Structures are given as structure tokens and as C-alpha cells.
Amino acid sequence: METRTGVCNLCEATCGLLLTIEPTADGERVSGVRGNPDDPLSRGHICPKGVAIGDVHADPDRLRRPVRRVGDTWVELGWDEALDLVADRLAATVNEHGEDALAIYLGNPNVHSLGSMTHGVALAQSFRTRNKFSATSVDQLPHQLVGYLLYGHQLLLPVPDIDRTSYFLVLGANPMASNGSLMTVPDFPGRLRELHARGGRMVVLDPRRTETAKVADEHHFVRPGTDAWVLLALLQVLFAEGLTRPPAYADGLDDVERLVADVTPELAEQASGVPAGEIRRIARELAAADGAAAYGRIGVSTQEFGTVCQWAVQMINLVTGNLDREGGVLLTEPAIDAIGRGLIGRGHLDRYRSRVRQAPEFGGELPVSVLREEIETPGEGQVRALLTVAGNPVLSTPDGAALDRAIQGLDFYVAVDIYVNETTQHADVILPPTTLLERDHYDLVFHLLAVRNTARFTPAVLAKGRDQRHDWEIFRDLYLRVTRRRRRKPPLKRRLVAEARMRMSPTFLIGMLLRTGRSQTTLTELRRHPEGVDLGPLRAGQLPGRLRTRTGRIDALPAIVAEDVARLRERALPRDGELLLIGRRHQRDCNSWMHNTDRLTRGKARHQLLMHPADLASRGLSDSAVVTVRSRVGEVRVEVRATDDVMPGVVSLPHGYGHGRAGARLGVAAGVAGVSINDLTDPERLDVSGNAALSGVPVTVS
Numbered sequence: 274m275e276t277r278t279g280v281c282n283l284c285e286a287t288c289g290l291l292l293t294i295e296p297t298a299d300g301e302r303v304s305g306v307r308g309n310p311d312d313p314l315s316r317g318h319i320c321p322k323g324v325a326i327g328d329v330h331a332d333p334d335r336l337r338r339p340v341r342r343v344g345d346t347w348v349e350l351g352w353d354e355a356l357d358l359v360a361d362r363l364a365a366t367v368n369e370h371g372e373d374a375l376a377i378y379l380g381n382p383n384v385h386s387l388g389s390m391t392h393g394v395a396l397a398q399s400f401r402t403r404n405k406f407s408a409t410s411v412d413q414l415p416h417q418l419v420g421y422l423l424y425g426h427q428l429l430l431p432v433p434d435i436d437r438t439s440y441f442l443v444l445g446a447n448p449m450a451s452n453g454s455l456m457t458v459p460d461f462p463g464r465l466r467e468l469h470a471r472g473g474r475m476v477v478l479d480p481r482r483t484e485t486a487k488v489a490d491e492h493h494f495v496r497p498g499t500d501a502w503v504l505l506a507l508l509q510v511l512f513a514e515g516l517t518r519p520p521a522y523a524d525g526l527d528d529v530e531r532l533v534a535d536v537t538p539e540l541a542e543q544a545s546g547v548p549a550g551e552i553r554r555i556a557r558e559l560a561a562a563d564g565a566a567a568y569g570r571i572g573v574s575t576q577e578f579g580t581v582c583q584w585a586v587q588m589i590n591l592v593t594g595n596l597d598r599e600g601g602v603l604l605t606e607p608a609i610d611a612i613g614r615g616l617i618g619r620g621h622l623d624r625y626r627s628r629v630r631q632a633p634e635f636g637g638e639l640p641v642s643v644l645r646e647e648i649e650t651p652g653e654g655q656v657r658a659l660l661t662v663a664g665n666p667v668l669s670t671p672d673g674a675a676l677d678r679a680i681q682g683l684d685f686y687v688a689v690d691i692y693v694n695e696t697t698q699h700a701d702v703i704l705p706p707t708t709l710l711e712r713d714h715y716d717l718v719f720h721l722l723a724v725r726n727t728a729r730f731t732p733a734v735l736a737k738g739r740d741q742r743h744d745w746e747i748f749r750d751l752y753l754r755v756t757r758r759r760r761r762k763p764p765l766k767r768r769l770v771a772e773a774r775m776r777m778s779p780t781f782l783i784g785m786l787l788r789t790g791r792s793q794t795t796l797t798e799l800r801r802h803p804e805g806v807d808l809g810p811l812r813a814g815q816l817p818g819r820l821r822t823r824t825g826r827i828d829a830l831p832a833i834v835a836e837d838v839a840r841l842r843e844r845a846l847p848r849d850g851e852l853l854l855i856g857r858r859h860q861r862d863c864n865s866w867m868h869n870t871d872r873l874t875r876g877k878a879r880h881q882l883l884m885h886p887a888d889l890a891s892r893g894l895s896d897s898a899v900v901t902v903r904s905r906v907g908e909v910r911v912e913v914r915a916t917d918d919v920m921p922g923v924v925s926l927p928h929g930y931g932h933g934r935a936g937a938r939l940g941v942a943a944g945v946a947g948v949s950i951n952d953l954t955d956p957e958r959l960d961v962s963g964n965a966a967l968s969g970v971p972v973t974v975s
């Protein structure tokens with residue numbers, strides 16, 4: 274038995290771990306997992322998923338060798354054979370039908386893998402297809418658009434200074450279950466206790482009385498999709514009552530004041546159900562607090578007015594003087610500044626549009642809501658082949674059932690994934706990389722979004738399995754093989770530089786980045802301190818210096834936002850008796866995977882539709898009945914659970930369920946199969962950013 278330092282990458286909290294390792298007949302296994310108390314960011318925190326991280330490594334369902342689908346069965350292939358086959362087919366598609374004939378989808382675990390960040394993104398870009406998609410457009414695209422418009426970079430996103438704030442306003446987020454997002458905040462429960470001990474308050478707006486709402490000082494139900502009204506009304510009160518103290522580097526605040534002048538709390542109450550008096554009081558408290566942070570996440574991103582919401586959240590912080598202020602919201606200073614060093618581009622908007630629906634790109638990606646029509650609509654530029662990496666869009670994107678059918682009509686589909694899931698079951702070839710515990714890790718993304726400046730390099734905890742490949746090696750080998758086979762090759766010099774870079778390991782690149790930047794640490798120091806190095810609390814005084822806008826100032830009212838507020842005003846308010854569907858996350862869920870580990874699935878089932886008792890009664894339905902839920906695009910049958918934790922007029926299904934499609938293959942227990950919420954969500958409902966409006970879908974229940 275031996276203890277090794279590791280890290281969890283199953284959610285954005287990135288907790289430090291201590292793993293107990295035991296020898297086995299053919300290697301080693303994890304026999305125990307605890308939080309690492311010496312980790313300066315996570316301070317010993319761990320959740321049930323972190324404890325289950327060894328289950329992924331040991332999982333007999335996990336793929337360890339390339340497989341090829343032959344009818345309904347899988348046949349193992351050698352790596353060279355598999356990579357050659359994939360490269361032949363991808364290159365042939367592009368050579369015959371053009372670059373856009375290949376679609377690429379990058380799923381969530383990519384941002385949690387160093388190799389994906391250093392090599393996967395580069396591989397995807399090298400294909401030069403316009404049909405590039407990712408989980409971004411079912412998640413945080415509005416944040417990125419607003420970061421780009423206001424601060425000049427898609428990832429220049431201020432983080433709530435939760436360790437010092439005295440007023441925390443939370444909309445559409447459930448960090449008690451999710452452990453935070455676009456706010457890397459391990460041990461949220463502990464940090465909240467400290468906030469309360471300082472005399473601070475947390476106020477939550479959510480259509481469901483969530484785990485977070487239950488530990489808040491105040492919770493208000495808000496009708497799904499109507500937060501924009503509440504946020505604009507908060508701004509209206511701040512302006513009308515002279516409570517603003519904006520920074521000198523912001524322009525256009527008069528325009529913002531005019532924009533919201535008639536959005537009174539009374540109007541917002543009509544739309545949202547949040548009492549006008551409460552909106553007024555919250556605005557005054559935000560302005561008076563000694564450091565306040567407004568924060569909005571999935572519930573206010575994945576809805577029809579996600580961009581207006583995220584813009585308004587930023588505006589509230591800005592006009593109350595809480596942007597770039599201790600206890601407000603702050604920019605991080607990571608040891609590898611992926612923004613400052615240009616590793617992640619600023620973003621760009623509408624350089625091209627999708628072929629069928631003319632949806633604008635953002636940052637080189639199209640909204641994944643258009644993927645199905647790009648596969649199924651014939652003509653020049655039609656998608657004929659697909660590469661997915663660490664994704665499950667059949668369960669995670671709107672109208673997944675239709676996408677499921679479309680994928681089966683492709684000429685060729687290759688997945689880089691560790692499982693046969695509801696999407697990859699249709700792949701012609703699956704290339705499975707090693708898992709987290711077998712690879713070195715440095716977080717290029719989440720240090721950037723963390724509530725404290727720290728740096729941590731985690732060497733692989735376990736040796737890589739026999740005849741396995743790391744993801745970066747797969748990306749490298751695909752890059753080299755496909756480039757060789759392509760008719761239109763990049764110019765020789767560019768190719769040689771790119772090839773040389775693809776041959777460098779992620780760890781080598783991290784060492785180089787730490788050496789050459791103005792980093793506060795080195796790889797040598799990080800290797801000596803695998804628990805992580807503390808670089809101190811977030812610091813104020815970074816603005817306007819770190820703005821990446823062309824003027825070096827903030828233009829407070831981007832035209833896109835002003836126009837979308839006009840669209841909001843025209844939107845009819847929800848009708849009485851209408852039911853709106855929202856999603857939810859449970860602490861022991863990990864998006865659509867890890868439903869095959871006993872540790873996370875035993876106990877009470879949690880896939881049910883939540884519905885208010887009054888809504889059940891008015892339909893003559895009873896608790897635990899199996900009901901049919903219908904939306905414009907589809908229907909599902911699922912058990913209903915009566916609870917007054919959801920607002921009347923709102924029903925909730927968890928996302929990432931619905932394993933019936935491939936359940937047997939996944940080894941998922943029947944009890945956790947559930948149904949997919951995305952068989953009900955609608956790819957026609959988009960925010961102005963192109964993000965799917967997954968929340969607030971009109972449904973009927975019978």
C-alpha cells in the first residue's frame with residue numbers, strides 16, 4: 274500500500290486527492306481516495322464522485338483498445354491498423370467532398386484533459402472545417418460572448434471573490450450539487466459557512482428550491498427564462514436611486530440607464546413572479562454591501578435570453594463598483610496565463626454562418642443545435658463524416674433523438690472516447706485514450722477561473738495500461754496520418770512547425786510555458802509540491818490594464834445586447850397553466866456518464882420528473898404515476914414525483930439520463946436509465962449567442 278497525490282477532473286472544482294494504491298496481479302489499483310488537506314485550493318475537500326475516480330480506471334466496461342463496429346458487435350483492432358483506417362476515411366471525405374464535410378464535436382471532458390487542450394484543439398483546428406461544434410453551445414457560450422464584447426476576450430471572465438464577499442447573489446446555479454462552474458470553488462459548502470461566519474449573505478433565484486437554495490439566506494422562485502427582466506429591473510433601481518459608482522474606464526452607461534429606465538420591478542414581477550419589493554431591496558443591498566458579487570450560471574445561460582442575462586450580471590457588478598474589487602468579482606492571475614499568452618484566442622463573431630440555418634459562428638464554432646440539419650440536408654458542404662472527442666451529443670444536445678437518427682446515416686464516424694455511450698455506439702471506430710489517473714495533469718483552464726490563485730502539476734498516478742495510448746498521442750498520430758493523406762496540404766514550413774509541436778508532450782509544453790512566461794513558479798517547484806503551490810488570493814487593481822478591447826475601455830452596451838432586449842420586450846409572458854421544463858444536476862451525477870458505477874447509483878432513484886402537487890392535482894395525476902411529457906419535438910414517459918420544491922408551472926428532469934438506447938452495452942443498471950431531457954428540448958430555441966435554450970421548454974404532462 275502506498276499513498277500518491279492526485280487530482281480529480283470530474284468537475285470544475287479540480288480537487289486535490291490522496292490515493293491509496295494497491296498492487297494487483299496485472300498492475301495496480303486504487304483502493305482508497307481522500308481529499309488532500311495540503312492542497313491550497315481544495316483544502317481537503319472531496320465529493321462522492323472523487324471517491325469513485327478509481328472506478329473509472331478499474332471499470333471493465335471501459336475501452337482499452339481500439340474497436341471497430343461490425344454490425345452490432347465490436348472487434349478489437351491494433352493501434353496502427355485503427356489509426357490508418359480512420360486517417361484513410363477522414364482524408365478521403367475531405368479530399369472528395371471538401372473540408373466542411375467533416376464535422377467535429379468536442380465534449381466536456383476535453384477541458385479537463387491537458388492533452389486535449391494542448392493537442393486535441395490543434396488537431397480539430399487543422400481540419401479547417403466550419404462544422405466545428407462543442408459542448409460550449411449547450412453551456413457557457415453566452416458568458417464567452419459577453420466576455421468578448423465587454424472585456425475583449427472570450428475567457429476574460431471575472432470570478433466571484435467568494436472568500437471575501439459579503440453578499441453573494443446567485444441565479445440559475447446550484448453549486449451545492451455542481452461544485453461551481455466558471456467559478457472553480459472546491460469546498461463550496463465550507464466556503465459558504467465561512468461567508469456566513471463573516472456575517473455575509475447568499476441570495477438565490479431559481480425555479481427550484483435547490484440544495485443551494487436551502488442553505489441560502491433567501492431564495493426566490495423565478496419563472497424559467499424570465500431572469501432577464503429581474504436583472505434589468507435591478508439595474509433600473511440602481512440607476513433610478515443613484516446607487517451606481519461605475520469605474521472611469523466604462524463608456525455608454527447613459528445608454529444602459531436609458532435601456533432599463535422603464536423596466537421597473539413591478540414589470541419584472543409580472544414576468545418573473547419575483548415580488549417587486551424584493552427586487553428593490555436586493556438592488557439596495559447589493560449597492561450597500563461591503564463587497565458584493567452577482568453570479569449566474571447554467572440556468573441563466575441555457576435559456577432564450579442567456580446573453581442578456583450574462584451581460585446584465587456583469588453590468589450589475591460593474592455599476593455597483595464591484596468589478597475588480599476585493600469581495601466583488603476579480604480576474605485571476607494563473608501561472609500560465611492562457612489569455613495573455615494567446616493560447617486561447619480572443620474570440621470572433623459571425624465570420625461565417627452555418628449552411629442551412631445561417632446561424633453565426635462564434636470563436637470558430639457553430640451552435641451544436643444545427644448539427645443534425647447539417648448532416649441531413651443534401652447539397653454542397655453537407656456533413657458526411659463525424660469526429661467526436663469525449664462527448665455524448667445524443668444525450669447532451671437538443672432533440673438528441675433526431676441527432677441519434679442522423680448520425681446513423683453518416684458515411685463514417687470516429688469517436689475518441691473511453692466508453693461505448695449513446696452516441697459512440699454508432700461509431701465505425703472508437704479510439705480509447707488512457708484515463709486521468711494514467712496521465713500527467715496541469716489545468717490550463719480551471720486555474721483561470723478559480724477563486725484563488727494556485728498552481729498544481731500532477732504527474733500520472735498509475736502507469737498507463739499495456740498497449741494504451743494517451744489522448745495527445747492519438748491526436749498527434751491522427752494529425753500526422755491525415756495530413757500525409759490530404760490532397761490540399763498546408764505550406765511545408767507551416768506543416769513542419771505544426772508537426773514538431775504535435776510531437777512535444779503536454780508536460781514538455783507546460784514546462785516550456787512556465788519557463789518562458791512571467792510565471793510565479795516553475796515545473797521543478799511544482800514537481801516538488803504535487804499538492805499545489807499557493808499564489809495568494811485574487812487581487813484587485815487589474816483593470817483597465819487587462820482589458821483586451823480595441824479601445825482599452827469597456828463599451829457597456831453592445832449592439833447585440835440592445836437589440837436582444839428589444840426582442841425580450843416583444844416576448845409574450847408565460848400563460849397561466851403552461852408548464853415549463855427545466856433541468857437539474859445531482860451531486861452523484863457526472864453529466865451523462867458514470868451511471869455504471871455502483872458507488873454513485875445505489876440508493877434512491879433520482880431520474881424522476883419533479884412536479885408541484887397543485888399541477889399534478891389539476892391534471893388528475895398522482896405522485897409516482899408514469900406520465901407522458903410532450904414538447905414540440907418529442908415525448909418521453911417517466912415517473913413523476915410530487916414536490917413543492919419546484920415552482921408551480923415548472924417541471925424538472927435531470928440531464929444526462931436516458932441510457933435505454935445503449936443501456937445494455939454501457940452496463941448501466943435499469944434503475945438509473947431514466948429518460949433524456951434532450952428528447953424534449955428544441956434545437957430551434959436559441960439564445961442570440963447560438964447557445965441552446967434548454968431551459969424553459971414549454972411541455973404538457975398527461
Ligand SMILES: Nc1nc2c(c(=O)[nH]1)N[C@H]1C(S)=C(S)[C@@H](COP(=O)(O)OP(=O)(O)OC[C@H]3O[C@@H](n4cnc5c(=O)[nH]c(N)nc54)[C@H](O)[C@@H]3O)O[C@H]1N2
Pocket residue numbers: 379380381382386408411412571575662663664665666668669670689690691692694706707708709744856857863864865866928929950951954967
Ligand atoms: N438539457 C440539458 N442538456 C445539457 C445540459 C443541461 O444542463 N441540460 N448541460 C450541458 C452541459 S453544461 C454540458 S458540459 C454538456 C455535456 O455534454 P457532452 O460533453 O456531450 O457529454 P458528457 O456527458 O460530458 O460525456 C462525455 C463523454 O466523454 C467520455 N470521457 C470521459 N472521460 C474521457 C477522457 O478522458 N477522454 C475521452 N476521450 N473521453 C472521455 C465519456 O465516455 C462520456 O461519454 O451537456 C449539456 N447538455
Ligand SMILES: Nc1nc2c(c(=O)[nH]1)N[C@H]1C(S)=C(S)[C@@H](COP(=O)(O)OP(=O)(O)OC[C@H]3O[C@@H](n4cnc5c(=O)[nH]c(N)nc54)[C@H](O)[C@@H]3O)O[C@H]1N2
Pocket residue numbers: 284285381412444445446447448450451452453454478479480481483495496497498499500570571572573576855856857858859860861862863864865929968969
Ligand atoms: N454533480 C455534478 N456536478 C457537475 C456536473 C454534473 O453533471 N454533476 N456538471 C458540471 C458541468 S458540465 C457544469 S456546466 C456545471 C453547471 O453548474 P450549475 O450551473 O451550478 O449547474 P446546475 O445544477 O445545472 O444549476 C442550474 C440551476 O439553474 C436552475 N434554472 C433552470 N432554469 C432556470 C431559469 O430560467 N432561471 C434561473 N434563475 N434558474 C434556472 C436549475 O433549477 C438549477 O438549479 O456543473 C458541473 N458540475
Ligand code: SF4
Pocket residue numbers: 281282283284285286287288318319320321322323324452459
Ligand atoms: S467536487 Fe467532486 S467531482 Fe468535483 S473535483 Fe472535487 S472531488 Fe472531483
Ligand SMILES: [Mo]
Pocket residue numbers: 381408412
Ligand atoms: Mo458544462
